[in-house]
Amino acid sequence: MKVVVGLGSCGIAAGARKVYEELENQVNKLGMDIDLEITGCVGMCHLEPIVDIYDDEGRMERFVKVSGDKIVELVEKKLANEDDSTYRISSVDEEAIGKQVRIAIENCGIINPERLEEYIEKDGYKALEKCLKEMSQKDVIDEIRDSGLRGRGGAGFPTWFKWNAAMQEKNTPKFMVCNADEGDPGAFMDRSILEGDPHRLLEGMAIGAYAIGAEEGIIYVRAEYPLAIKRLDIAIKQARESGYLGKNIMGTGFNFDIRIKAGAGAFVCGEETALIASLEGERGMPRLKPPFPAQKGYWGQPTNINNVETFANVPWIIRKGGDAFAAYGTAQSKGTKVFALTGKIKKGGLVEVPMGMPIKEIIYGIGGGILNDKEFKAVQMGGPSGGCIPAFISDTTVDYESLGKVGAIMGSGGMVVMDESTCMVDMARFFLDFTRKESCGKCIHCRLGTKRMLEILERIVSGDGREGDIELLESLAVEVKDGSLCGLGQTAPNPVLSTIRYFRNEYEAHINEKKCPAKACKSLITYEIQDNCIGCGMCKRNCPVEAITGEPKLIHEIDQDICIKCGKCYEVCKFDAITIS
């Protein structure tokens, strides 16, 4: 019997490490007769810790939300052939996986990412072998062109086009760089691939390197992802030892090796030229293009940069053919895309679906709907560069073109769901606060424009909004877009523009009526105790500023001058006697 514990960062945070350690203890000290393995994240973060138990015939049963205290009992029952369905995954959750099409994350949560053999068993490195032994550089690029694969990092530029440009450069050496600096807050698909299937990335990079004629690869990975770095490190060593990296790979004369460079935390380094500056040990500030990295990149040499998910699709495309990949998706957006479904959603996690699926289907069909069955208000796509899509157009499909039309972008695939209690003006403020901090400061419009926009949004949410602020925001937004060199500044106003476009009434309520319709902005709400108060004193005891008075068993009262609107009374009241207005 084999027991597999999901040990991705999210699983570990949910307590999977303890589950693993309990079992390890049983195996090592008490001789429990099982094969204990680890795996990465299967994407169902809301069900972690997840344990898969395989019987001797290889049939798998999945158990979810298993606690460290209960795991030994569960495994012992399984060993004794007793049936125990307490922790078994529900059929609804199993179906949610069935609705997906897994290409980039097909091995995540299934194989042990620290074992090369398991990757090989899943046809690992076969695509690389096929490229090196049967295909020319041009054949590889043609196959990628036929697949219609576009960059999964944000801009959606055709991958084959970049590879072709780098291939045609005569200047050597060339470099193959992987952008694993996943900086979009709310997206974690790259982390999942790095932690769950690192060899997949190495193989994709090696194929790309062969196509463009590079011998050196660099993975620029966030320092905030220590587990990803550790597993990449293990994978690179294994690949070298087994001859998948290094000199004369598979006896074909192709040389390629990869090293890891840990980023130091700067969102702007997701931009190609900023990333190159950072690789060179400088401040990560973008420069004007052209020359494009394909002509002059790392140390002035031809360089190709792709995102983790893009590379993860490559081995599959080579193995199954570009047409097979292009069979999924829409006319312009081919294949699948991994989304990180988070926020006010019941079943958050990673989902990989064919392009062209309606947003509604992802949120309700796979994500199980809105947390606590509240009303679905909007979904933020594409992070700080993207936009909010309101519920009334949630039948918009996820592909580059449709999302662009409604004012959002695909981005790296972050999908943050918001319900009626989320204030859209505050959301815009949140994103502007982020881009203002992350602006590298090179372009004045981005550096100062985002700061001015943030100031306006801050005064709106604190009740000091003025007439004309909306128009001022709109005109500043256009100037910041026009006056910025790189994608960060060019897209920074998007969250503001899209919230104004769809939720202008919320802006107006804040400015004109000094009200926050979502009841989220502290300066614009008051807490009041209603007549159904039974005088239990719970709110009074918990108020940090002693703003609540009242005798036991009588209706209590909040002194609005003292109240700091922390919401503590609202949280602790068991009788719903406190309301927000």
Next chain:
Amino acid sequence: MDCCGAKELKGHFLDEEVDLSLMDETLKKYKEVKGSLITILQYAQEIYGFLPMSVLEYISQETGIYSSQIYGVATFYTQFRLNPVGENLIMLCKGTACHVNGADGIEEAITEELGIKDGETTKDNVFTLNNVACLGCCSLSPVMMVNGETYGSLTPQKTKDILRELGKQTLEAKEGN
């Protein structure tokens, strides 16, 4: 990035007596490798816990990179700190998913419990609070990471309990020594 006024510059550095020779191995390995300034600074921070002024100057001497350039890089990236941190570094996630699910309330709870705000260290040097952009554990939001360990699905009360427990452990460890 926030601009840093020249007047405040000196105030940024809390310089302690540090053993510069701890850097020698790293410098020997990387000083001839062009483009490795960030890597050198990462090692330095791992050794000293932060980047002391004297170490930055030492790196400048040994590598020939201008100290202004080193300061520029050290202040550009959020990973680098110019001041020491407490024994427990709290990284509170302020990513989108955490924001939507109440990260501000968690920050308030930390401030209530420890009396520190973003970037500050408690007087007893036990805790430092740093807000970070995203830890990539969005499904468990709100999330914080303390000393590399991730704590998810936080509530204000749960956060306080975790911090109390960690504070207790730190004190016990000190007394044990």
